[in-house]
Amino acid sequence: MSAATGHALPVAGGRETAREVWRLSRGHRLRLAIVGALGIVSTGVNVIPPVIIGFLVDRVRAGTADLGTVLTVTAVMALSAVLGAAGTAVTIVLATRVYHTILAGLREQLVGRAMTLPQHLVERAGTGDLISRTSDDVTAVADAAPAVIPALTVTAFTIVVSLGGLAALEWPYAAAFAVVLPVYVLVMRWYLRIGPRVYGAERAAMSARAQQILESQRGYATVLGLGLTEQRHQTVMTASWGVAVWTLRARAVQVMLSLRLNFGECLSLVTVLVVGFVLIEADASTVGAATAAMLLVLRLLGPINELVFVVDDLQSALASLSRMIGVATIPEETDEPAATADAGIAVRLHDIGFRYADGPRVFDNLTLDIPTGQRLAVVGASGAGKTTLAAVIAGIHLPDAGTVAQPGRTTLITQETHVFAGTLRDNLTLAAPGATDDDIHAALDATGAAGLLDLLPDGLDTTIGTGGQPLTDAQAQQLALARLLLADPELAILDEATAEAGSTHAGLLDRAAEVALQGRTGLVIAHRLSQAATCDRIVVMEHGRIIESGTHDELVAAGGVYGGLWSAWEAGRSMNNK
Numbered sequence: 001m002s003a004a005t006g007h008a009l010p011v012a013g014g015r016e017t018a019r020e021v022w023r024l025s026r027g028h029r030l031r032l033a034i035v036g037a038l039g040i041v042s043t044g045v046n047v048i049p050p051v052i053i054g055f056l057v058d059r060v061r062a063g064t065a066d067l068g069t070v071l072t073v074t075a076v077m078a079l080s081a082v083l084g085a086a087g088t089a090v091t092i093v094l095a096t097r098v099y100h101t102i103l104a105g106l107r108e109q110l111v112g113r114a115m116t117l118p119q120h121l122v123e124r125a126g127t128g129d130l131i132s133r134t135s136d137d138v139t140a141v142a143d144a145a146p147a148v149i150p151a152l153t154v155t156a157f158t159i160v161v162s163l164g165g166l167a168a169l170e171w172p173y174a175a176a177f178a179v180v181l182p183v184y185v186l187v188m189r190w191y192l193r194i195g196p197r198v199y200g201a202e203r204a205a206m207s208a209r210a211q212q213i214l215e216s217q218r219g220y221a222t223v224l225g226l227g228l229t230e231q232r233h234q235t236v237m238t239a240s241w242g243v244a245v246w247t248l249r250a251r252a253v254q255v256m257l258s259l260r261l262n263f264g265e266c267l268s269l270v271t272v273l274v275v276g277f278v279l280i281e282a283d284a285s286t287v288g289a290a291t292a293a294m295l296l297v298l299r300l301l302g303p304i305n306e307l308v309f310v311v312d313d314l315q316s317a318l319a320s321l322s323r324m325i326g327v328a329t330i331p332e333e334t335d336e337p338a339a340t341a342d343a344g345i346a347v348r349l350h351d352i353g354f355r356y357a358d359g360p361r362v363f364d365n366l367t368l369d370i371p372t373g374q375r376l377a378v379v380g381a382s383g384a385g386k387t388t389l390a391a392v393i394a395g396i397h398l399p400d401a402g403t404v405a406q407p408g409r410t411t412l413i414t415q416e417t418h419v420f421a422g423t424l425r426d427n428l429t430l431a432a433p434g435a436t437d438d439d440i441h442a443a444l445d446a447t448g449a450a451g452l453l454d455l456l457p458d459g460l461d462t463t464i465g466t467g468g469q470p471l472t473d474a475q476a477q478q479l480a481l482a483r484l485l486l487a488d489p490e491l492a493i494l495d496e497a498t499a500e501a502g503s504t505h506a507g508l509l510d511r512a513a514e515v516a517l518q519g520r521t522g523l524v525i526a527h528r529l530s531q532a533a534t535c536d537r538i539v540v541m542e543h544g545r546i547i548e549s550g551t552h553d554e555l556v557a558a559g560g561v562y563g564g565l566w567s568a569w570e571a572g573r574s575m576n577n578k
């Protein structure tokens, strides 16, 4: 089961992680089996040198060793070293390939899911969490490969094969070593208890720091405007200090681990040495067998230490892996059948409720129908809930009560129009990949943006956005409207407010919006009353409720809130014209 802490994105549990990795390994299992077989053979070969040295020691002590014996022993050792090294190298290369192929599959799945995550999930968790999972965590899992793969593929086999070798020499050697093994088990258990918690906290602290830095950068203008520089600085400092503290704790755990491993190593060597001494004294073993046993134990200690250290890297990589899988496996929200509106009704909100995480409750029992083809304007004071309404209808925010039915093809143009780094053509065809240059020119003409082409050195091929030709807010807005025309949605929601009333831009954008809305259902969040006056119907919002609804003429005649706003608007206009 995936678990979510607070509002953070979910983290996959151990079983879910294992299941997902197993699923991702589909198609690579034959190669995995070959890796296993090669690993056993190459580590088996590595046991030969200690045993043959023991044999040589006994022959020397018995005075039966001649040049031929020495040469044979040397040749066997050289051959086993070459075969062992070659087998190990091939095993590691193969294992690394399989690892990276599986990881690439997971990375693709992760990025694909991250791109389509519902905005409310990402907003609730904080963008930093998602960015950290698609960057820091992916790096952590990929970086673990050089340490984890050789150790995991070779160490486990070496331990099994060497223990078999010890038992074949004299069983008391294997028994002596087996007595010491629980020390390692205890060390491992201590480590498994402490390690994941510390590494998990270290990663979470990194996420929190990324989030704070990102927020400071994004809200830079606000930070400067409100004189919050010092406060933001302190917040980032506190988050960075959190990372430093957890990093120090993680390193302290590693040092304590090394001390415990050194103790285990010392105990193993002393135990086998004492057993060897006792056996030789009792004529139950030869010096050669004791030498071979010591060499095998020495050979074992390296892999065992490595295994523990790999558990260290493994823990860290697993913490990251479960965070990656947590996001990659967030189910698509398709379980609940989408509510459908009646024929002739394009949008139906029924008794919806909505609150922002850590924010105010905006809607309670809000109901609204927009007939197909109608152009509806929403007006109201700042904070009335207009933008939130647009986001709920567009499916960006999910209501916590009631139902929302809207056409499948809906386009929302918000107050923040993003210009993607790329050519003008790329920016326009984002939502209509099949659009031809003629379609693009027609859309630019229709939205009054054709003049833009004359200002750009390479026309449609001019690079705009970050690192390219800068666009004004009004030009970006025109592009967004042209993009909407190309996407040709059933429902267009316009929540743009880049131009002041009465400015040239306002008139230009109003005309562009007029064209973009033709022939489809439209919802206009009217920041200028001139936008509302041309719509088929107007609703007035106050504190998340609809307090008036009707045509422009009806509302003006009723002399309510809209009537008052309209009189003030007209008065302002005539003042400006004087």
Ligand SMILES: Nc1ncnc2c1ncn2[C@@H]1O[C@H](COP(=O)(O)OP(=O)(O)OP(=O)(O)O)[C@@H](O)[C@H]1O
Pocket: 356, 357, 358, 359, 360, 362, 380, 381, 382, 383, 384, 385, 386, 387, 388, 389
């Ligand atoms: N992302 C958010 N997180 C928390 N609260 C929010 C968020 N966005 C808006 N709000 C709050 O929700 C309420 C409705 O805001 P909304 O932006 O929908 O109003 P609006 O009528 O569109 O205002 P404006 O005309 O200023 O854009 C306000 O109290 C606002 O502070």
